[in-house]
Amino acid sequence: xxxxxxxxxxxxxxxxxxxxxxxxxxxxxxxxxxxxxxxxxxxxxxxxxxxxxxxxxxxxxxxxxxxxxxxxxxxxxxxxxxxxxxxxxxxxxxxxxxxxxxxxxxxxxxxxxxxxxxxxxxxxxxxxxxxxxxxxxxxxxxxxxxxxxxxxxxxxxxxxxxxxxxxxxxxxxxxxxxxxxxxxxxxxxxxxxxxxxxxxxxxxxxxxxxxxxxxxxxxxxxxxxxxxxxxxxxxxxxxxxxxxxxxxxxxxxxxxxxxxxx
Amino acid sequence: xxxxxxxxxxxxxxxxxxxxxxxxxxxxxxxxxxxxxxxxxxxxxxxxxxxxxxxxxxxxxxxxxxxxxxxxxxxxxxxxxxxxxxxxxxxxxxxxxxxxxxxxxxxxxxxxxxxxxxxxxxxxxxxxxxxxxxxxxxxxxxxxxxxxxxxxxxxxxxxxxxxxxxxxxxxxxxxxxxxxxxxxxxxxxxxxxxxxxxxxxxxxxxxxxxxxxxxxxxxxxxxxxxxxxxxxxxxxxxxxxxxxxxxxxxxxxxxxxxxxxx
Numbered sequence: 294x295x296x297x298x299x300x301x302x303x304x305x306x307x308x309x310x311x312x313x314x315x316x317x318x319x320x321x322x323x324x325x326x327x328x329x330x331x332x333x334x335x336x337x338x339x340x341x342x343x344x345x346x347x348x349x350x351x352x353x354x355x356x357x358x359x360x361x362x363x364x365x366x367x368x369x370x371x372x373x374x375x376x377x378x379x380x381x382x383x384x385x386x387x388x389x390x391x392x393x394x395x396x397x398x399x400x401x402x403x404x405x406x407x408x409x410x411x412x413x414x415x416x417x418x419x420x421x422x423x424x425x426x427x428x429x430x431x432x433x434x435x436x437x438x439x440x441x442x443x444x445x446x447x448x449x450x451x452x453x454x455x456x457x458x459x460x461x462x463x464x465x466x467x468x469x470x471x472x473x474x475x476x477x478x479x480x481x482x483x484x485x486x487x488x489x490x491x492x493x494x495x496x497x498x499x500x501x502x503x504x505x506x507x508x509x510x511x512x513x514x515x516x517x518x519x520x521x522x523x524x525x526x527x528x529x530x531x532x533x534x535x536x537x538x539x540x541x542x543x544x545x546x547x548x549x550x551x552x553x554x555x
Numbered sequence: 556x557x558x559x560x561x562x563x564x565x566x567x568x569x570x571x572x573x574x575x576x577x578x579x580x581x582x583x584x585x586x587x588x589x590x591x592x593x594x595x596x597x598x599x600x601x602x603x604x605x606x607x608x609x610x611x612x613x614x615x616x617x618x619x620x621x622x623x624x625x626x627x628x629x630x631x632x633x634x635x636x637x638x639x640x641x642x643x644x645x646x647x648x649x650x651x652x653x654x655x656x657x658x659x660x661x662x663x664x665x666x667x668x669x670x671x672x673x674x675x676x677x678x679x680x681x682x683x684x685x686x687x688x689x690x691x692x693x694x695x696x697x698x699x700x701x702x703x704x705x706x707x708x709x710x711x712x713x714x715x716x717x718x719x720x721x722x723x724x725x726x727x728x729x730x731x732x733x734x735x736x737x738x739x740x741x742x743x744x745x746x747x748x749x750x751x752x753x754x755x756x757x758x759x760x761x762x763x764x765x766x767x768x769x770x771x772x773x774x775x776x777x778x779x780x781x782x783x784x785x786x787x788x789x790x791x792x793x794x795x796x797x798x799x800x801x802x803x804x805x806x807x808x809x810x811x812x813x814x815x816x817x
Binding site for chain 2: 405406408409410412417418421422438441442443444445446447448467470471472473474475477478508536537538539540542545546547550551
């Protein structure tokens with residue numbers, strides 16, 4: 294068994310120092326976890342008044358105080374951390390998640406499917422859909438609205454992800470309608486770490502949840518308060534891709550019939 | 556608004572005449588429907604003792620007494636009917652559904668994803684994933700275990716299906732974990748028409764259901780008795796593919812990132 298979980302909190306718009314302090318405080322309640330997932334854009338908040346504001350609250354990963362803090366935290370607590378970061382690359386911004394572990398920075402994912410006004414701020418992700426081997430499991434990252442596109446779940450599943458980390462700034466509970474099916478159809482665990490709180494006209498929905506490969510939702514977080522939740526999971530459940538003695542979720546696919554899907 | 560629905564019943568293994576009589580009786584309770592969906596393999600039953608038995612209980616569509624009966628019923632009741640048929644094509648068998656309407660035979664679909672021992676009896680479907688225009692809507696067909704493969708929902712959705720007819724011989728309620736997400740992610744209606752009853756070691760799970768494009772399940776059938784259910788739906792709900800003012804379930808896809816999915 295392995296201990297994984299999420300931390301739900303309320304990032305403060307444009308106040309990275311406050312967010313670092315809040316994360317530091319909550320991480321102290323997640324002792325023993327091997328993988329802990331934070332919400333989307335946890336360094337910056339979400340509802341920028343302008344693109345200029347978004348730029349001001351962004352960092353380049355290689356020079357990021359926030360990512361450096363995450364790396365030192367992962368070392369301190371001997372855990373892996375996935376966390377949303379407002380990332381600047383030259384003139385461009387990306388809605389990014391980083392994965393860091395006890396040995397340092399591991400990799401990143403950049404959101405592919407941008408929601409509403411994010412289209413005015415961020416570029417479409419440019420690093421594909423990486424899967425990372427972190428020892429006790431293989432993991433990948435999807436961000437918030439990516440959940441609506443079955444293609445990305447399928448790709449990370451077929452590329453070996455046992456656990457999909459799903460940092461989010463959700464405003465509805467529609468993800469709960471979609472994520473369990475994707476967990477079941479690809480036989481993976483999914484950790485959906487949402488934020489809560491209000492930023493001007495947007496209220497985030499909290500209710501972070503973990504879904505197992507049998508589509509069962511473990512729903513322990515409230516809609517509007519901090520939550521630290523760690524659970525024991527058996528990675529073997531995500532490595533058995535048989536749904537009957539003769540049916541395999543990937544090998545039973547019929548790619549010849551799907552031609553033209555992409 | 557348009558009236559659509561399903562008829563859940565218990566086909567008798569190897570007794571096509573009994574099945575025709577049962578369907579005729581139940582159709583009389585579905586007056587006014589414009590599209591009515593029956594279970595998988597409704598002419599033959601499911602749990603054949605041998606492939607020879609399956610062959611014995613099959614028909615060629617062009618010479619099928621069963622399909623002829625469906626066509627005459629569709630004319631009599633001025634409706635469209637989707638129904639499962641054990642289809643013989645030369646030496647081969649297919650787990651097929653036919654679509655017939657007031658003007659006669661319209662088309663067929665052959666199951667692509669075969670479940671358990673079906674692999675010893677049937678061929679993989681050879682007619683792709685057709686979508687048919689029946690006037691008040693466009694419709695396509697998937698059969699039972701096909702539900703586990705998000706690719707096929709996506710393909711029929713992108714090809715214009717407003718309603719997916721889903722004749723089934725389900726033995727679990729796992730479809731309820733997967734179908735609503737597919738209805739939501741592609742913004743379609745789904746009519747899952749299941750059978751009930753036991754054939755030697757297999758008990759079918761009934762609980763036929765209709766899912767709307769918002770992932771809401773309308774679950775009115777029992778696990779173990781006949782059910783005739785007709786509902787008014789607004790096809791426009793399946794033609795609005797926007798999930799926000801700036802997000803479209805198909806146009807927001809990023810095919811360049813999905814390369815290699817098939």
